[in-house]
Amino acid sequence: MSNPHPEFRLRLPDGGPVARGRLLDEKGVNGSQKFVLLAGSPIRRDVVPSFEKRAASAHRFRQKLIDDGLIAESATFPGYLEATEDIPCGSPSSAAAIVLGRNSSGWTDWKDDSEHPLGDFVDQAGWGPSRxxxxxxxxxxxxxxxxxxxxxxxxxxxxxxxxxxxxxxxxxxxxxxxxxxxxxxxxxxxxxxxxxxxxxxxxxxxxxxxxxxxxxxxxxxxxxxxxxxxxxxxxxxxxxxxxxxxxxxxxxxxxxxxxxxxxxxxxxxxxxxxxxxxxxxxGLGRSDEELADAVRDTTGDPSVEIAALAARREVELPEPTEELAEKLLAHDVEWLCEVRDLLSDEQQLIFYGPPGTGKTYLALELAKFFGGGPEQVKLVQFHPSYAYEDFFEGFRPQEDLVSREVAFRLTAGPLRELADLASREGNRNIPHFLLIDEINRANLAKVFGELYFLLEYRKQSVRLTYSGDDFALPRNLFVIGTMNTADRSIALVDAAMRRRFAFVELSPRIEPTSGLLRRWLEREKRDTEPADLLDALNSRIVDPDFRVGPSYLMKKGVYREGGLERTWRTKILPLLEEHHYGEGVNVEQRYGLRSLRAVIATSPEAGEPDLS
Incomplete structure (x- = not known):
């Protein structure tokens, strides 16, 4: 009885000759359908280094065929071996491995004259791309x-x-x-x-x-x-x-x-x-060179993106540049490089400091730079009523567009959405950033739930509370939080959270914040008096958590007619009135513009504390 299956072909690498074979109805001892490699088929002379380890049985079978003379030097195809007679193989993949000298999926690599894969000719459910x-x-x-x-x-x-x-x-x-x-x-x-x-x-x-x-x-x-x-x-x-x-x-x-x-x-x-x-x-057990060869064998095009090579690359954050430092008015590039290294090592970082020190702006700009654009950045703001259901996933009321009935449906929060985006094929080597503004204003244990564990153990997954899915944080998902120390002291953040984040201080007493306003004024070609006033103001504030950041004075409205006085009266002095509430301190006399300007005018050392 004639074989009902067509003849299948397999082209050897680099535009080489074509091997031929047929699928058999006969099955092996484990149920796999057998395949015969036809006499005269060319066979690659060399094998890849991992072939003996990854496919020991196919490697042994190939060597035995050579020893028995069933595979020999080819007179038809110079530089290749050749099947001297029909060779029954345990499966199409075994036959393809013998021909190519490496692991191969015969169900997709063997094709008919119309380039349809062998798998299309086998009765089975759900044929499609391999999984x-x-x-x-x-x-x-x-x-x-x-x-x-x-x-x-x-x-x-x-x-x-x-x-x-x-x-x-x-x-x-x-x-x-x-x-x-x-x-x-x-x-x-x-x-x-x-x-x-x-x-x-x-x-x-x-x-x-x-x-x-x-x-x-x-x-x-x-x-x-x-x-x-x-x-x-x-x-x-x-x-x-x-x-x-x-x-x-x-x-x-x-x-x-x-x-x-x-x-x-x-x-x-x-x-x-x-x-x-x-x-x-x-890519397991294969070198980069073997993976590249496998792609060339399959596509014949060395320029094709090699998925396995791309997948095994580490996620890398770009090196900060002088241009970035100039844009952010950082005092030097080295400080930005240190932030990059902290993110690379820890994957979670918090900028903390008094109000007005540019924490949120800096976090946004760095995330866009390291991630390659705003598409990879999502920002959320924590507050006292923020919960796990808002942050990750939970049941929320939604209206059915057809029936107009309202029902509770499981809905993803910003972290779940960003994690799903970061873990998609093609995205895994692109850094994605979740920015959490005012991270210390929420009940962190309540908001993070079982995700606390994943922040420290990125190789593990956990069973989710609502969906029951197994979930893990992608390696290319980074978290940057900001913390206003005037709202709540950093000491109130529990030890578990502090262990999971690197902390970077942004304070008027140290760079890059201490000289930020002066550098901005110089770039804008403005008088440096506001920087002198801010230095004098902060020198009179004993508690570093309540010193005033420069961003209050880095707005265009400050430099309109009467803008500086208006900003000082409505933005800065109210902060200090709250700080000194109940202490009997005359805030206007101690921190007002008239008092500070008098100090600057009479003393070159405006930074010396005057607590009288």
Whole structure:
């Protein structure tokens, strides 16, 4: 009987010759569909350095074929090897790996004459772009499921003991939900929701060619799904859904994995779609050169963006420039570089100081510079009634646009929105900034909730209070807060929060704030008297938390007719009246313009305290 499948082709790298093969209906011992590499097919002479470790079985099979003479020097294709006769292989991926000398997904790399991938010709549910999954092995007494069963047997499984017969690949999520509701009555609502997701992923979303990961004893193992799902009953009577998998030969230690994969591993679901980290998984065990070669093999275009290379790059904040220092009127670039280094190391930073020291302005400008524009910056302002539901997620009343009925729906807050944006494919190497103005005015433990933990442990994830999702803070999300020390002392911020943030003081007594007004006046070509007055004023204020910042005097209105007197009377003196409330201090006499101008006129040392 003739083979019903068409002939498939695989072009070798750099515009090389084309190998040929056919899919077989026969299946291997683990359920994977076999593939035959046709005689005369060219084969790459060299293999990539990681091939022996990542695909030991394919590497051994290739070497045995060479030793047995089934692969030999090619007379037709100089510089290549050649299949001397038809070679049956355990799967399309195994055949592609032999031809290319590296790991390969045969379901997408083998194509017909019209460039349609091999996977299009196999009956299965949900064919489409390949995805990456994490499946956790069950804990059985005395058995390491992953090593003793999955890796050695070449499959992955999911327990379905209480599901009735008749479940099928490709079933809709709604049908699966009905079965779970019927067969798992004693489970809690949350447990049933998770079971529906797990069964739907395993039955209907997974497909040939998808990548699957699992963990055992501190190692991450990676493989490729090579067959359709089937129901299997073990010798002990346990019922499973099972899929054949071609596992790589090595495991990757946890401490060598990227942060994003760490975050996925700390979640609680059994089956997790980690396609957003597909490029990171693809890069495990490969050098940058191998990844570049793999892209050239697939696309033939070396200019194509290499997702795996981009994903493994560290998030870098740009170096501050002289132009930035001039724009911000910083006293030198080194101070800005120190702020950059603190953000790079800690990822959370707070500017603190008296009012008017430019904390919010500086935070905004630095965030836009480091993030590459305002699109990556979101600002929120804390206040005493601000809550977790406002900040992260919670149920809020919303009107249905059709029925006009109002119902409570789970709504994302600014942190959740920014985190989702920062974690999207293509955004992970772009810094994103959340600015929290007046961070110490809210009840921080109430606002942050379980997110407190994530600020310190970025590699971990937590189960969210409302949605129940596993959530982690992206590595490219930075937090900058501002704190007005005249509103509430920094000492009132609890130790847990102080441990999670770096603190940078902005105060009239130190740079870059102390000389900021004078530098601004010089740039604006204005008289420096306001700077002299401010220095004299602050020299008379003993408590550094209540000294006055320069931003009150860096506005155009101050320099209109009578503007300085008006600003001093309506902005600055009221601050000091509140500070000295109940002390019997004559604020006008001590801090008024007439008094300060007299000091400046009679003494060159305007900065000396005059507390009489």
């Amino acid at each position: 990456t999954w994490l499946v956790r092995g069950p804990h059985l007494v005395g058995i390491d499921t992953v090593k003793d069963l999955w890796l050695s047997g070449g499959w992955v499984s999911l327990a379905v003991e209480r599901l009735r017969e008749g479940i099928e690949p490709g079933m809709s999520k709604n049908r699966i939900r009905s079965l779970v509701e019927e067969n798992y009555e004693s489970a809690t609502h949350t447990q049933r929701v998770r079971l529906v997701d797990d069964f739907h992923f395993f039955l209907s979303r997974m497909k040939l060619g998808d990548t699957v990961c699992t963990t055992s004893n501190g190692l991450l193992y990676v493989g490729e799904i090579t067959g359709t799902v089937e129901r299997f009953v073990s010798e002990g009577g346990r019922s499973y859904l099972r899929r054949p998998v071609e596992w790589q030969s090595i495991g990757y230690p946890y401490d060598e994995l990227p942060d994003e994969i760490h975050q996925s591993l700390s979640g609680q679901h059994i089956v997790i779609d980690i396609t957003s980290f597909q490029a990171l998984v693809a």
